[in-house]
Amino acid sequence: MPELLAKRVSNYELFFDLAFVLGISQLTSSIHLSHVGVQEIFSFIISNIILLNLWMTEVFYYNKYGDSRRDDIFTIIPLMFVVGNLALTFDMDRTHLYVGHPTVVIFNWLLILAYAIIALQYFLKGRVLGFNRDIKFSIVACVIYGISLLPFALGFLGANIWTMLIYLIPSIFPVLTRRYHDSSRINFPHAVERAQLVTILTLGETVIAIISTYPLTESLYQGALLFAGMSFMFISYMTQTFLAIDHHRQVAGSLLFYAHIPIFIGINIFTVGIEFLADSHHANLGFTLLLLGFLSFYAGVLTTTHYNQSIYQLHLKTYLKIGLLLGIGAFIMFLVRHHILLLSLALCATTWTYNYYYLIVRRKKREYHNIPHPDPRKNLRDFS
Template sequence: MKPKKVELTELFYDLVFVFAISKATSLIHHVEDGASFLGHFGMFAVVMIVFLNTWLIQTVYTNRYGKNSIRDIVFFMVDMALLLFMSNTFAGQLGAWFGPFVLATGLLSVTLFLQYFWVYLTAKASADKQITQSFMLILGIRSVALLLSSLLKIEWGVFLALFGILASWLLPLRFTKVMHAHPINFPHLLERLTLITIITFGETLINIAPYFTQQTFGVPSLLIFGSVCMLFMTYITQFDHYIDEERENETGVLLIYLHYLILFGLSLVTVSLSFIGEAHFDKQVAVNCLYIGLALFYAGILLAARYNRKNLQLTFGVVTLFTLVTLGGFCLSSLNPDLLLIALIAFGVTALNSTNYIRYLIKRS
């Protein structure tokens, strides 16, 4: 399949997600103690699903039907304005920002619905009509649920909003068979997903920057930076070298959902690397957060093996080593959760996993 060009408009659209992901991460980045972390993480998870689901629905639309026309560009810019507003609503308690956030998300869902509705009206192929109908249903549910929830008291509105958000996140799985009738352009989708992941890595680098001041710089700083570099090396090894970019007749559904794991994992790693340097924060909670993040990240990487080249299919030994090294790192870090020890073990875990993955690539190439 001939790769579809990633337009500059799409890259411009991505810029707003740098800000959106940063603001979403702030929901847990400034938690003052481990006891309140779980509640804040729940809010963060839902907000991240909203942002990522929005980005992915738009990306899949552009992949199949986008022409970089004036109409497409106008929709991009309207969506960007709504996303900027949504990103700036997170101030104070949930009750203070819930209404404005879900109202803006509902309006954003309507703009996405209108894009698919236009294709439905103009499409001639029955496959395209089926696909657009499916996405119109998904976005219709999300739009109605969120717009109605913005009018209700938060005690009721939050449940309706959650229903709409989770429905739009999970319903695409129901329509995988329909999507086979008009496969995605795999190289384009892969490039778009790697770009949003690199944006998330950028957020990680911004959040570890406080370790690189005259007052804080030391061995832990280098180990933390090295851990991020090793995660990046693992990611590019999989998606630059292992993966078969020329795949055809793909829906891309698994590729999309495994990136939820990777992006959620990276976000958890990001905040945990900040927490381990804060004296008031429970170090064991920080360790738990770090290794849950690493587990999600590596799970996404290993699931991507479904798209690997034939000579680079993973063996049971490779998967087992990833699992044992990560689990061992968690156990060792839990024995004495000290900043230097946590940073040293995290670097060891990420370096061993990355080296193992690169070595296997060289061996099989």
């Protein structure tokens, strides 16, 4: 089978992602409350899923049908504007989430409008290419997502732990109805690149959080080590998604996007945890969030190994060793949780060891299959 050619990521897609930079920033800021309990954390997680679901819905459209011609340009720009304003309404304060509160009403009307614009994109594309079953069903899906939000927008429902489960419909519905989607239209290389880009943008907020919370002039060792630990996490992600994954394959890629839910949530929880660690009032919660974010991130990264090249397919024994490594690292971090310097050292040691072990695994896989190790003098882009 010939290699699948990668669909180039459009500059308009990159422009659209700028709205999500604001969204990620607003998300991590919105949970900085005097009291943070179970409902606030649950609201934060659901808000992450809402934002990522919206991003994924647009990515799937652009992946399958987007061509950045007039119809796409003049719909993605308004969508970007709506998403940016939607981000301004993120609020984890439970006292603002009751029935009919302006925050709940405005947030949901903007979310409905966003899905309506994506439905319009499919409709306009259908007029050009014909209304195949995939386009028709995608329009219906967006309409269902919008209708499910009307009770919030019309002031019939407030947001609590139970009603917020409605926001998971865009995550669950595609799984239940996957036979109606045309997976042959998915361009997997484009999907991988888009997932990488949103992960980089999300880690950008972590970079800002570490540098602003632990500046060089005040927290030299803590800031430097936390930054190094975060950087090793990024290396883990890029090693997996850039070097190990088989980019040129014809697959639907649904699991790739679902794997990025724990990655996306994990990074944002990790970011908030780093900020809370520096606040004596939230320090204990900060460690809990940091550790949960760390584990969630690596759970998502390991899930993407499903798409590895044939020579890099991992065995159960390898997964168990990685799990043991991460478990030991998490336990050590728990033991030193009250000392940020020691905690950051444990984070660095765990993430560095993970990367080194994965390097050894890939080398042994190549040797087992009699494949020469990459020569950086001949291929400057391959750093394995």
